[in-house]
Amino acid sequence: MSQDIFVLIEHLRGQVADISYIMLAAARTLASSSGGQVAAVLLGKDAQKLAGNLAADKVLYADSPALTEFTSEAYQLTLAKLIEEQSPRAVLFGHTTIGADVAGWLSGKLSLPLVSSCVNFTSDGKFLSQTCGGKIMAEGDLPSPTILVTMIPGGYKSEQGQAAQASAIESFTPPALDNLRVALKKYIEPEAGDVDISKSPFLIAVGRGIQNKDNLDLPNELAAAINGTVCASRPVVDQGWLPTSRLVGKSGKRVKPKIYLALGISGAPEHVEGINESDVIVAVNTDANAPIFNVAKYGTTLDLLDLVPQLTEKVKQAKGG
């Protein structure tokens, strides 16, 4: 048993995901209250180079052809062995397509408690998680001896998890990884050809509050008037009203425009993680309690269907006169 804090480093096709650095920063807070070290856990094939800038006291590294790219089963088995052998105080995973595939399974396998959607650890070692689409916060203790946590961005800066110097790598042996039941066949690239929304300084984002496809004329007209680009939240894309290339958030793009005008978007954590580096967020939402107002600088509770035509008119006037 140890007081160390483990962080599962997420990487895809040779790129370390930002959430890894964010978790290293979070782990530092936890380690200072537990008195242990921060250990970055890296799984891969010839992937030592990815450890170069991890702000950790040590890197625990497992190398195997079965770990070349992420698959849930190979990660689950490798991490189960490591956690069982070392019993760290906590293991942090991204609340992501990688972390969420393994953390829950490990909780069942090792009978260890699991807390999900954590944004912050308090100085006295409690978790703070977002729940109900960001409308409610939940706080609680981290049970001993070992707790598994999945984390969402927002509480820590990724720069805090980056170091100028590489830390020492300690290799560990993964378990036998054969007869696996999950195999990556190939990656499919997103369709190219559409505009790159991450390059536009003025984004007009539409959410489920737009209600139907025909109403998209309103933001489209505004975008034409102000030379902005229309993007969307997930339900709008899932409905097929806009292509995936326009999706903002966890499964889409992260954007940093000068202005992000959010029309009928509630501000769910999965959306907010894609926009929280925008210069100014302006939110239009009829629900005064919508979490989007927690990240917006300006807002209005007017119906977007009433406001947007007026806004387009005013923009045209301002430009013409």
Add this chain to the structure above:
Amino acid sequence: MKIAVPIKFVPDLVEELNIDSSGAALDTSWLRLIINEFDDHAIEQAILLKERGGAEVTIICAEGDGVDDILFNAAAKGADQLVKLMGSDAAMMNSHATARVLADFFKEIQPDLILTGVQAHNDLDGSVGALLAEYLGMPYVGYVAGVTAASGSVIARKEYPGGIIGEMEVKLPAVLGIQAAEQPPRYVAYSKINQVSKTVKIEERAISDLDSSGGATVGRMFKPEPAQRAEIIEGSPEEVADRMVGIFKELGVM
């Protein structure tokens, strides 16, 4: 192929949410519950698989207000069996307890493929799918948007950030966490649901001794207190539009 889709009800986020007198849980007295939207996608994906290659689809839900309607709705879309878990309060069960109850049931009915919504917005102890897979000794892949049946396996389209898809071959039996079906959940006319409710039976199954160990223990719940909340611009649409144009000009984007 036998497909099972366990679904869950969650608070409707359109409504105002309040904390109860314990200070550590939602006040459920006025809570309006609706189907977890990702579970709705899981139902749609199951029906699509049935239409393409044939399957027997079972939908399972803990009892509660509105649950019968959702189950009949699924039957009207093409689900074959409807199961209601009695003696449980959907709103009170965490993912660990739910996964244990479901695992017992699935050991009996032995589905080839279990589709769950990838998560629910009120999960605080991870999602049901990954836990369920471990309890059943099955592989798990989540964040799935699209499933194709192959022989003895399925091809799951797993989503990565930025629109990248990883095609995963997953041996059956397996559990998949569905993020989105290949098409939006279909709409069914009320008349059809009504008709189905007269012919399809909901099988009731008693459960007891919920074991929620392994879940997070919440000591306190509260509404977020942001350092800075948005400045709300008051006025008519015309007035608000004027002010916004002023803001855009100040920021130099016009």
